[in-house]
Amino acid sequence: MSADAKQQWIDEAGVYGLGKSYSADGYDGGTSLLPYFYRGTARRLVGEHDDLLVDTVAREPESVIRFSEEFELVSLLRRNGDHWEINGYTFGNDISDLGLVKENGALVQLSKRIDASIARDWWAADALPSSIPIHVDLLDGETVQAQYDAALGTDYLKFTVDELLSFADQWKGTEAYDRLIVYTGAPRGFAWHDRRLALGQTLRLTIDGETILSNTLTARN
Incomplete structure (x- = not known):
């Protein structure tokens, strides 16, 4: 598939995100539906090297805006008749304002008033x-301020691929799309708990030494 065709695939998809998908107590299988949210359309996704634009939300003076990077495996689903199937995968950063979520867990949608990034040259796979x-780096300019290693993939998710495909049929709004982009959740132990991310800092994801994502936090005009 050409780069232009991959770009068009992304542009026509609905975007969803999963919560607690790597957490030991986040999903117990069976008939329960994994927590999810609708992120909108791909217009709020930026590319591999674009700025992550941040909308600040007015809150009480004692409130803290605490950005948290969430590098995730992103599954690409395609409708095939009456069911969904895997069409490929890529990687993204579904950054959140954790300070807002900690004030009120019901405000998860507002915590996503920040663009998410996605590697648009995705991998076709079934x-x-x-x-x-x-490997994740936090940079101020060219200087690495912090870093960590993690792993993404189905070995660590608390649901099977078949369950993921079943979930998509139950989510609100998916009937409007033939393609879905699903951020599958951040692994346990992600983020820097002893520091806050700040505007102007860059978040970089590398795999086997290759930069997959490198995005700078920037205030939206």
Whole structure:
């Protein structure tokens, strides 16, 4: 598939995100539906090297805006008749304002008033990868301020791919789309708990030494 065709695929998809998908107590299987949210259309997704634009939300003076990076495996689903199937995968940063969520968990949608990034040159596949090691850097300019290693893939998710495809049929609004972009959640242990991210800092994801995403936090005009 050409780069232009991959771009068009992204542009025509609805965007959803999953919560607690890597958490030991986040999903118990069976008939329960994994927490999810609708992020909108791909117009709020930026590319591999674009700025992540941030809308600030007015809150009480004691409130804290605490940005949290959430590098995730992103599944690409395609409707095939009356069911969904895996069409490919890529990686994204579904950054959140955790300070807002900690004030009130019901405000998760407002916590996403920040663009998410996505690697638009995605991998075509009919299955999701089981385990991919990732490396994350936090940079001020060219200086690395912090870093960590993690892994993404189905080996760590608390649901099966079949369950994911079943979830998509139950989510509100999916009937409007033939393609879905699904951020599958951040792995346990992500983020820097002892520091806050700030405007002007860059978040970089590398895999096998190759930069997949590198986005700078920037205030939206």
